Amino acid sequence: DAGVIQSPRxxxxxxxxxxxxxxxxxxxxxxxxxxxxxxxxxxxxxIYFNNNVPIDDSGMPEDRFSAKMPNASFSTLKIQPSExxxxxxxxxxxxxxxxxxxxxxxxxxxxxVV
Amino acid sequence: DAKTTQPNSxxxxxxxxxHLPCNHSTISGTDYIHWYRQLPSQGPEYVIHGLTSNVNxxxxxxxxxxxxxxxxxxxxxxTLRDAAVYYCILIRYGNKLVFGAGTILRVKS
Numbered sequence: 001d002a003g004v005i006q007s008p009r010x011x012x013x014x015x016x017x018x019x020x021x022x023x024x025x026x027x028x029x030x031x032x033x034x035x036x037x038x039x040x041x042x043x044x045x046x047i048y049f050n051n052n053v054p055i056d057d058s059g060m061p062e063d064r065f066s067a068k069m070p071n072a073s074f075s076t077l078k079i080q081p082s083e084x085x086x087x088x089x090x091x092x093x094x095x096x097x098x099x100x101x102x103x104x105x106x107x108x109x110x111x112x113v114v
Numbered sequence: 115d116a117k118t119t120q121p122n123s124x125x126x127x128x129x130x131x132x133h134l135p136c137n138h139s140t141i142s143g144t145d146y147i148h149w150y151r152q153l154p155s156q157g158p159e160y161v162i163h164g165l166t167s168n169v170n171x172x173x174x175x176x177x178x179x180x181x182x183x184x185x186x187x188x189x190x191x192x193t194l195r196d197a198a199v200y201y202c203i204l205i206r207y208g209n210k211l212v213f214g215a216g217t218i219l220r221v222k223s
Contacts, residue, residue: 033211043158043213056210091157093211102148102160103211 004106006092012112018080021109024073025094033103034067034077035091043091049075082113118202123218126192134187134217136202141182146205149176149187150213151198158201158213161187197221 005024013019025032033048047057049069057067064083069075079086089110093103119137126132138147148163162169162176164185169176175188189196201216 035213042215043152045210045212048210093157100146102150102163103158105157105159108157 004092004094004104006090006106006109008109009107010110010112012114013082015083015113016081017113018078019082019086019111019113021077021090021092021111023075023077023092023094023106025075025092026104027073029094029096029104030072031095031097031103032069032075033093033095034075035093035105036088037091037108038088046077079111082111084113087111087113118204118214120200120202120214120217122215123220125220125222126189128193128221128223129191132189132192132196132219132221134189134200134202134219135184136186137184138202138204139183141204142206144207147176147178147182147185148203148205148211149174150201150203150211151196152201152216153195153198161200163205192219192221194221194223 004026007022030051034046035043036046037043044059046059047067048055052069065079067077089108091105091108093105095103146163146165149161150158151161152158162171162174164176164178177186197220199216199218201213
């Protein structure tokens with residue numbers, strides 16, 4: 001089991017550019033979550049999917065952020081256009097029935113917008 | 115989301131047990147108590163969870179008060195590798211895992 005795989009590990013981009021972060025969840029997990037972590041705000045839940053369907057996107061900061069899960073093995077988080085305040089570490093996590101087990105987090109993508 | 119309260123930081127000596135407290139006075143009957151930790155420069159890691167009874171696994175033990183309004187994560191012998199931020203989280207039906215500020219655990223050699 002390779003765990004939750006995120007790519008890229010690091011991304012540096014210029015303000016105004018489109019950024020796409022990718023996540024491959026663990027096979028068999030039916031829930032997928034995107035988090036953002038900054039020193040100021042800690043770990044924030046952005047969106048989560050259950051069986052590929054977005055269940056709660058109330059944490060998505062604004063329309064510049066969008067997330068998709070076209071199938072059970074792949075999800076993307078897109079920022080368009082990116083801004084310096086989007087600089088953060090973005091984590092993807094997946095799990096089965098979360099209350100009964102636990103999430104597995106990826107190693108994160110460190111995004112820097114200059 | 116049900117709220118939990120944890121101390122901002124704690125310190126422990128290496129090789130000694132550590133008891134990390136968490137208060138959750140507004141817990142409901144179906145809320146599960148989960149603990150995660152985040153080591154420096156890594157993603158959060160699941161540690162343990164429980165509902166009513168105390169739980170043990172290879173990483174830690176979870177002691178849950180009889181009224182469920184508080185719980186304690188127990189690391190039986192702290193090592194330097196246990197230095198991390200520890201999060202106590204309640205999960206209701208719907209599976210949202212919402213992190214608070216957590217407890218920063220420092221382990222001294």
